[in-house]
Amino acid sequence: MTDQKSPSEDRWPHYTAPEFVDVAGTSVAYRRRGTGDALLFLHGLGPTRIWQPMLEQLAGIHDVIAPEHPGFGDSPLPRWIRTFDDLVLHYDAFLDLMGVDRVHLVGHGLGGWAAADLALHYPRRFASVTLIAPSGVRLVDTPSIDVFRMLDHEFRSALFNGRDERYAEFLDQEGAPEDAIRALAEGIPTARLSWNPRYDIRLDHRLARISAPSLVLAVEDDRVVPTSSAARFAELIPHSTLHTIPGRPGEPSSHAVALEQPDVVAAAIAAHTTAS
Amino acid sequence: MNDYDFHVILDGAYPNVPRADDRKSNYIDLPNDYYDSDLGQKVMEDQLEQFVSLERLGFDGAIVSEQHNGPIGLWGNPMLAGAYLAGRTNNITIGVVGPLINAYRTPVRLAEEIANLDILTRGRLLFGLPLGHGMQHHSLGVMNSAEARERYLESHDLLMAALTRPGPFEWKGEYFNVPYVNLWPRPIQKPHPPIFIPGGGSVETLRLVAKHRYTYQGTLSPRPARIANIARLREFCEEEGYEMDRRQAALVVAVHVAETDAQARLETEAHDLWQYQNFFKSPWHDNFPPGYVSEESLRRSMAGGYRSKPLTDLTYDELVENGWVVAGSPETVADTLTEYLDEMGAGVVVLAMNVGTKPKWLADKSLALFAEQVIPRMRRGGRPRWAGGELPGHETLAQFGARRSAARPAAPRPTAYVDGRLIDVETSHLEELRHADGN
Secondary structure (H helix, E strand, O other): OOOOOOOOOOOOOOOOOOEEEEEOOEEEEEEEEOOOEEEEEEOOOOOOOOOOHHHHHHOOOEEEEEEOOOOOOOOOOOOOOOOHHHHHHHHHHHHHHOOOOOEEEEEEOHHHHHHHHHHHHOOOOEEEEEEEOOOOOOOOOOOOOOHHHOOHHHHHHHHOOOOHHHHHHHHOOOOOOHHHHHHHHHHHHHHHHHOOOOOOOOHHHHHHHOOOOEEEEEOOOOOOOOOOHHHHHHHHOOOEEEEEOOOEOOEOOOOOHHHHOHHHHHHHHHHHHHHO | OOOOEEEEEEOOOOOOOOOHHHOOOOOOOOOHHHOOHHHHHHHHHHHHHHHHHHHHHOOOEEEEEOOOOOOOOOOOOHHHHHHHHHHHOOOOEEEEEOOOHHHOOOHHHHHHHHHHHHHHOOOOEEEEOOOOOHHHHHOOOOOOHHHHHHHHHHHHHHHHHHHHOOOOEEEEOOOOEEEEEOOOOOOOOOOOOOEEEEEOOOHHHHHHHHHHOOEEEEOOOOHHHHHHHHHHHHHHHHHOOOOOOHHHEEEEEEEEEOOOHHHHHHHHHHHHHHHHHHOOOOOHHHHOOOOOOOHHHHHHHHHHHOOOOOHHHOOHHHHHHOOOEEEEOHHHHHHHHHHHHHHHOOOEEEEEOOOOOOOHHHHHHHHHHHHHHHHHHHOOOOOOOOOOOOOOOOOOHHHHHHHHHHHOOOOOOOEEEEOOEEEEHHHOOOHHHOOOOOO
């Protein structure tokens, strides 16, 4: 960090200063808190550079490790990270550097796709797998949602099903235009990974390789990843459980369910990891 | 009097579409239910007929463009239009700008098409290598904006190697691995047909043009930005160790000529405003999909360096003041264009003289006035570049015969074994020459 400010905890709400580790020549920003069995959290699209309340709750029972993907948050994007395969090797190396062997794995959205890929490449490394509203499978009969054609305010709205103004604490960081530029910059790794195709048809066959106990958390009205994506993951992963997180009354749960209802999501994850 | 090349660009826009105000954009996802077969056919045929007429009017060249998923232009592959025009014209330079090289699975296929088209035109082909605007990355399923520039640069290198280097050779790149690059046929023009690179001012594109001595076809920028871009190009050429040729700088501008200034405005005003209000409206993320420009360029653009005012909000007076449109009497147009070109240091003007809604007869009138009364004011004698010249390709059998024997005296002769004897096939119908060995 070359920032002039000390790595204070108050740059914006939920900000904590990241630590950095060099993974095969690229710097990775990560946050790590808590004690217990290690848990790797892979974030999805949405706010970066925060320690979200759900992770704080999980840190009560786990050693929670939350890196930022290459090109997201404070992690730079090296040339050689182009596909999910590259990301899988990246995270296997990252976990070695964290000094952990067997871990619980949690991924959200695009991070759910990465987590599924990681778990099927290294099926023996993970004590459990939890995917929250994951993207990545082909849904032949469901129209796709084109996040690449959403303006910044449209994406914020899609994340929270129109309730984004309530969650400005997560979304507003440096203000305009920096926040919008950051969102566009994070679009670059997103596009490298998923511009075309926008799914990995190999997952249809490969997800069967995941051997850890798996929980797929769905939401009621996902406007970032088609709602039915979670159910398709659950169908393809053997020994998996599908659970839908209900929203608050009159407010169907959104893609940003972990930000809207951190207690509920953390409890669902904890129940799964402790049982696994 | 400076010397200029006169080209006309014909986009062939489809006019009957809803106002863009009510939509994010008329690119990408305007339902093709709005497309009517008869009107579409007329738009394309008018465009081609107008192109053909430009030869007789005395323009040096004309250009068709490549567009996808929308009404701005109806040629997904302008090489097809080029092939048709090759057969309908004799002398005028045929410009094809597209093709979008990133839309090709391999640049070698484009090299083949370029060679074919250069032969069909007998060496009159000019081609462009646009990166493709942001909107076009949504429509083909093979272009990823996040890798577009890198892939474009390697594609360019492979394409030019295929066109100019003796084959076979092997290509081992990051995006392409071709075991045998070996172009058959090869283009007529040596080392290759002239190349225009369309650009909106990005440093990457200007450097490419400077490095390879191509022509920069600056588009969609106000006059001060265009002048600044060419100034920058001149610097980059100097860094490459040479002085920029005026013909490396092309000005693309909407032009309309009528009898008087007032008449010109009356004839073109609404059509120009229609185009700016409807065709150039695209939301930010469509113009700049991820990685299409660098984070630094994004920052500059968002700070207001891109366009100070959305194109959709420009008034006609602003279009004229900022050099988007040049319209008036022949004298006004000649004076304005000359001043504009000389201010830029540009030697090529590409006239956009038929936006989609302008009736063909009205555009024809403007084109005729330009040919008859503007070109002579800007070019002594008015003769097109091609008048009295010889095409690179031969035009008669006699020319073929003369060139063939001069150029390839030792070409291998075709032979065949007939009844166990190797004979020269070309003379095999002559009994007394049947005994001669092939070589």
